Amino acid sequence: MSPAFSSIKDAGAFALLLLIILLLPILVPKSELPPREQIYATLSWNVGPYPFIHQQIYDEKSDIDIAIIGSSRIWCAINTPYLQEQLSEKLGRKAVVISLCWPWTGFDAVYFIAQDLLQHRRVHTLVFTDESGLYGVQTTPHDEAWRWFRFEDDADALEGLPLQAQLTYYYGSILGLPRNLLSLIRPNLPPDLSPERTRALEADHHWVMPTQNLGAAVMLEGYFNRPDLFEKFTGKLPASPSDVISYTPQTAADFHFEMQPAPSSLQTHFVKKFGALAQANHTALVCLNVPHLDDRESKKIPERFFWPEVMESPVTLLGIVPSVLFKGMSEEDVEKLYWDRHHFNQNGQDYFTHLITPKLIEIYDTPPKS
């Protein structure tokens, strides 16, 4: 067998290359990095609606009345244009409402993307949902964290996390940095939003393009990811806006908090930082309960944690008891509101948004005191 290296110099060069790659996040000084904007500029529609997020954070300048922020569950749950229309009517001016959402859960994404947003735009109210994980509390970083986490910028935010979690982010930074550094050599092309490309994206994802809905994902799929089964729901829907509940000592019995959070968990860490970030920017927080299909018979609003306590920040909890939301509906009809067990399709989105909008506007008018 021939040796791996033809000379000791070759072996030395390989060792040096490995060392440079592993130390890249430390070796490149912060001053030499491309602007953070370029992180979003490198992410295409194939990864998520990051071109829209990029535009909203860096190109738009107006103050935002309500920003819906988080992963696909809340992305699919709110009909943002309807909320904007109703809020505009209430305020007597054109309200600014957007959905700044992406695929995959994790409060780390909420924290880092909210941080970029709040550095560039003033936001009155941020609406989020439980991002701590779909199947139990997620112990790993957001699946796409390696694309947007930069150790040079964000290392301070890791302080207090277990070493393993810190190492994972560091490794993510090794993976993501070369693509980011490429932005120094040549510009990233603007996203292709030609009619052909838009049609292709709509056909691939079975949605109405989020750019046409202030960022919201309007999913045209039937249950079990079946676009062929999607049809407009025309049956009777049982709940009304008066069934929507915000948490107070008087309504506490309508909520069920399932767990006590582990103090050093990754999700707890970032949701706390998210709360502090919102407080520092005088932004009100609303935690909206988006019901899973499996919760449909629940007689209380199921939340994993009591968020104001976990976040150590004022948060308004908002939701509707699932058994009231789906009262009297057959299982088949309930399924017509979802495209999978966790996500509303267009039917569910319209129903849910019409219910929660009046209360959300009421909360907008009277945010909790910090």
Next chain:
Amino acid sequence: MIPRQKAEWIIYALIIALSVIALTLAFFSSSFAFDNRVVYQGF
């Protein structure tokens, strides 16, 4: 001057150590999504 044999030993030990570190980091980070095609299936 470091003898050639000792230099070889140091470099190979370094390569092994760095490879172990890289593999360990990769193991911790196996949850990252790299394939764009699967993104929206998991949503």
